[in-house]
Amino acid sequence: MPPESGENLEDSEKHMTNQSWFEVRKLAPGVWLIAEGAAINSYLVEGTEWAALIDTGMGIGNVRTEVEKLTQKPIVVINTHAHWDHVGGDYLFEAVAVHADEADDLAHVTCPPWMHERLAQPGTFSRPLPPDFDPSTYAIRAVQATQLLGHGSTIDLGGRQLQVLHTPGHTPGSICLLDEERRFLFTGDTIYSGPLYAHLSHSDLVAYHASAQMLASLAYELDLLFPAHGPTPLDGLILNEIAQGFEQLMKRQVAWQTVDTPRGLVRAATFDRFSILFKEEQLHDSHRQ
Numbered sequence: 338m339p340p341e342s343g344e345n346l347e348d349s350e351k352h353m354t355n356q357s358w359f360e361v362r363k364l365a366p367g368v369w370l371i372a373e374g375a376a377i378n379s380y381l382v383e384g385t386e387w388a389a390l391i392d393t394g395m396g397i398g399n400v401r402t403e404v405e406k407l408t409q410k411p412i413v414v415i416n417t418h419a420h421w422d423h424v425g426g427d428y429l430f431e432a433v434a435v436h437a438d439e440a441d442d443l444a445h446v447t448c449p450p451w452m453h454e455r456l457a458q459p460g461t462f463s464r465p466l467p468p469d470f471d472p473s474t475y476a477i478r479a480v481q482a483t484q485l486l487g488h489g490s491t492i493d494l495g496g497r498q499l500q501v502l503h504t505p506g507h508t509p510g511s512i513c514l515l516d517e518e519r520r521f522l523f524t525g526d527t528i529y530s531g532p533l534y535a536h537l538s539h540s541d542l543v544a545y546h547a548s549a550q551m552l553a554s555l556a557y558e559l560d561l562l563f564p565a566h567g568p569t570p571l572d573g574l575i576l577n578e579i580a581q582g583f584e585q586l587m588k589r590q591v592a593w594q595t596v597d598t599p600r601g602l603v604r605a606a607t608f609d610r611f612s613i614l615f616k617e618e619q620l621h622d623s624h625r626q
């Protein structure tokens with residue numbers, strides 16, 4: 338139910354915060370956070386004609402049911418990239434847009450094997466799983482994109498336009514979505530306050546650095562950032578901090594530690610509000626370019 342409907346928002350928010358698999362919260366006019374399992378931030382962004390759902394979470398709960406409580410507008414899904422934990426609810430919608438470089442990944446995406454082990458362990462998520470959820474049949478359903486995006490593509494929602502910024506690095510087809518008029522940026526996994534993943538097999542440290550620099554040039558034109566993980570919203574100044582972090586790392590002017598991840602041991606360069614996970618050979622590769 339939209340918060341404008343007159344029901345006691347504080348009570349309904351409390352109820353959701355304590356009990357629901359999805360946390361639903363209005364963050365700005367026409368912008369709602371729909372966080373799944375307190376782990377993945379998706380956003381519903383409403384125009385006068387359409388609503389955009391920016392990422393769809395893990396598909397453990399039914400995100401369509403949640404967004405239809407908030408809007409009656411037709412919904413277009415826009416994926417910030419094709420990682421499984423951002424596209425799990427795509428199959429519930431008819432219109433799905435993704436950067437052209439990730440259409441193939443979206444059509445073949447699967448759930449990582451360790452996720453099934455995690456689902457069986459209590460305490461993996463800080464919120465209780467939905468009562469009707471069956472871990473034994475859980476899978477990520479791959480979908481065909483109905484719209485392919487590129488840098489500069491515009492999605493017109495009616496009275497609100499989202500402009501695509503291609504920000505490769507975390508993945509080759511990662512995008513951010515700019516609402517220039519309202520000074521908002523939806524940043525996917527490219528920018529958030531937490532460990533930034535530049536170490537994946539398809540990540541590119543040099544491209545990530547360039548994307549962070551491009552975004553930092555917008556820092557003073559943005560009031561709110563809406564990231565796919567961690568605290569939200571964020572201020573625009575973290576764009577400068579992250580660009581500087583990559584700069585220092587590429588110049589090897591920062592110390593790093595070794596950390597254990599599901600993909601083995603990687604390096605972590607730690608800064609005030611974020612860290613950068615990478616592999617040391619990526620630094621050698623960058624020197625050869």
Ligand SMILES: [Zn+2]
Nearest residue numbers: 418420507526
């Ligand atoms: Zn990702």
Ligand SMILES: [Zn+2]
Nearest residue numbers: 420422526565
């Ligand atoms: Zn992610």
